[in-house]
Amino acid sequence: MINLTKSKEDLDLSYLKEMSGDSAEFMIEMLDTLVEQIPLYIEDLQKAVDAEDWKAVSEFAHKVKPTFYYVGREDVRDYVQVIERNAKEGVDLAIIPSALAEIKAELAVVLAQVAKSRTALERQL
Numbered sequence: 001m002i003n004l005t006k007s008k009e010d011l012d013l014s015y016l017k018e019m020s021g022d023s024a025e026f027m028i029e030m031l032d033t034l035v036e037q038i039p040l041y042i043e044d045l046q047k048a049v050d051a052e053d054w055k056a057v058s059e060f061a062h063k064v065k066p067t068f069y070y071v072g073r074e075d076v077r078d079y080v081q082v083i084e085r086n087a088k089e090g091v092d093l094a095i096i097p098s099a100l101a102e103i104k105a106e107l108a109v110v111l112a113q114v115a116k117s118r119t120a121l122e123r124q125l
Contacts, residue, residue, distance in 0.1 A: 001075065001078075001079060001102075002075055002076065002079060002102055002103070002106045003075035006072075006073060006075050007106065007109045007113075010113065010116065010117065011071045011072045011073070011113045011114065011116075011117045012071075012072025013027060013071065013072060013117060014072065015069065015070055015072065016030055016031075016070055016071070019070075024121045024122075024124040024125055025125065027121050028118055028121050028122065028125075030070065031071070031114050031117065031118045031121070032118070034067050034070065034071065034114060035111060035114055035115075037067065038064065038067050038107065038110075038111070039107070039111075041060060041063055041064035041067070042064060042100075042103070042104060042107060044056075044060045044063075045057065045060040045061060045064060045083075045100060046100060046104070048060050049096055049097055049100055052093075054087040054088075054090060054093065055087070055088075057083065057084075057087035057096065058084050058085075058087040058088040061080050061081070061083045061084035061087065062084050064080055065077050065080045065081055065084060068080065068110070071110065071113070071114060071117070073110055073113075076103060076106060076110065079099060079102070079103055080103060082095075082099060083096050083099050083100060083103075
């Protein structure tokens with residue numbers, strides 16, 4: 001489920017800080033990559049859901065899942081994991097379209113949070 005409290009907070013970039021050695025330049029590059037990749041992954045995931053290709057749904061969900069962890073949105077990552085697991089196991093498939101719709105709606109919030117974090121990182125350069 002989406003944690004609406006996290007939607008109103010700044011992103012927790014501690015994982016990226018640790019991974020980058022606290023390099024603002026590297027973190028900006030990672031955020032830029034995420035902004036480019038997440039919508040593409042979600043689009044692929046939506047196409048697979050629309051086609052009811054559950055194997056592909058599981059694979060695309062697995063691919064996008066870690067990107068939310070990198071920016072401290074474990075709530076979204078965990079929700080994507082529900083999609084991945086359900087598609088892989090063939091259970092509760094009926095909830096997948098609505099779960100994905102919630103994730104897509106939250107994606108706009110996440111991308112706004114990323115933009116705000118990126119701006120703060122640019123000030124450090």
